[in-house]
Amino acid sequence: xxxxxxxxxxxxxxxxxxxxxxxxxxxxxxxxxxxxxxxxxxxxxxxxxxxxxxxxxxxxxxxxxxxxxxxxxxxxxxxxxxxxxxxxxxxxxxxxxxxxxxxxxxxxx
Numbered sequence: 001x002x003x004x005x006x007x008x009x010x011x012x013x014x015x016x017x018x019x020x021x022x023x024x025x026x027x028x029x030x031x032x033x034x035x036x037x038x039x040x041x042x043x044x045x046x047x048x049x050x051x052x053x054x055x056x057x058x059x060x061x062x063x064x065x066x067x068x069x070x071x072x073x074x075x076x077x078x079x080x081x082x083x084x085x086x087x088x089x090x091x092x093x094x095x096x097x098x099x100x101x102x103x104x105x106x107x108x109x
Contacts, residue, residue, distance in 0.1 A: 033071030035082075036100045043082070045069040050084065065091055074099025 033045040040055040043063075050063040050072060067086040075083045075092070079099040084091040 033069070033085075035072050035074060037074075037095075037097045038100050039097055040100075041097070043072060045072060045084075050082070063093065074101055079104070 035043045037043065041060065042053040042055075044051045044053065046062075046069075048062065048068075049065050050069060051059060052061045052063065054060050063082075065084055065086055067088055069084050069086045069091075071085045073083045075081050079101055080095050080097070082093045082095050082099065084093070
């Protein structure tokens with residue numbers, strides 16, 4: 001389950017709720033690493049792969065990987081490659097979308 005909340009002044013959270021659920025059986029993984037693309041889609045490691053959600057919390061697809069993923073990062077010069085760390089391997093997938101990297105958004109085209 002991935003949760004959401006609003007930020008109030010003085011760093012208080014309010015209006016908490018469920019953004020999306022990633023159901024899986026025992027030992028199939030839980031939500032962990034998260035990244036966002038330039039379109040606002042959320043990529044979350046979860047049961048059997050990388051779950052992709054749109055900004056409203058609709059599950060738009062799952063990127064299946066051979067072993068259970070734990071974390072992910074955008075990489076390569078143009079930030080269109082998704083690197084995934086998993087139980088026993090590291091995977092890289094070339095994407096059509098560019099990852100959102102907050103400290104680099106103005107310098108990468």
